[in-house]
Amino acid sequence: SEVTYLNYDVLTDFGWETDDEDLLRKAAAEDLDEVDYGQFEVQPGQSLLEAAEDHDHAWPFACRGGACANCAVMLLDGELSMPASHVLPSELMERGIRLSCNGMPVTAELTVLYNIKHMPELEDLLL
Ligand code: FES
Numbered sequence: 001s002e003v004t005y006l007n008y009d010v011l012t013d014f015g016w017e018t019d020d021e022d023l024l025r026k027a028a029a030e031d032l033d034e035v036d037y038g039q040f041e042v043q044p045g046q047s048l049l050e051a052a053e054d055h056d057h058a059w060p061f062a063c064r065g066g067a068c069a070n071c072a073v074m075l076l077d078g079e080l081s082m083p084a085s086h087v088l089p090s091e092l093m094e095r096g097i098r099l100s101c102n103g104m105p106v107t108a109e110l111t112v113l114y115n116i117k118h119m120p121e122l123e124d125l126l127l
Helices: 008-014 023-029 048-054 090-094
Strands: 002-007 037-041 072-077 097-099 109-114
Touching: 002 008, 002 023, 002 048, 008 023, 008 109, 037 048, 048 109, 090 097
Parallel strands: 002 109
Antiparallel strands: 002 037, 072 097, 072 109
8 A cells, every 4th residue: 555644743833734625735735854744655464653664754653552542643545444452432533543553554545644642632542
């Protein structure tokens, strides 16, 4: 799968909202650093976090086991499957929030906001 990623910090910096339909077009127009915006491939059997690390990205994580939500991402497009046992409540799952440490892409293309652990909705969950 090919993943397009955008750092949540960029939204904070530019004052953009997560539900902005033009988010990715705006990001593409800003000449952002590769740390904050770009694409990489996820190999079959790899979690999104493992694939990010393979491409030298230092995305947030702590437990690597679905228990802390530090690695959370928000799906803007595509789907990431996750094991049944994890820390995310159903309200957050319904908003497209997933875990990168144990989530595996199930669509050929995936667009995610990473580093969303500072979203107010998630701060309460972080251990
Ligand atoms: Fe803890 Fe993913 S790193 S849930």
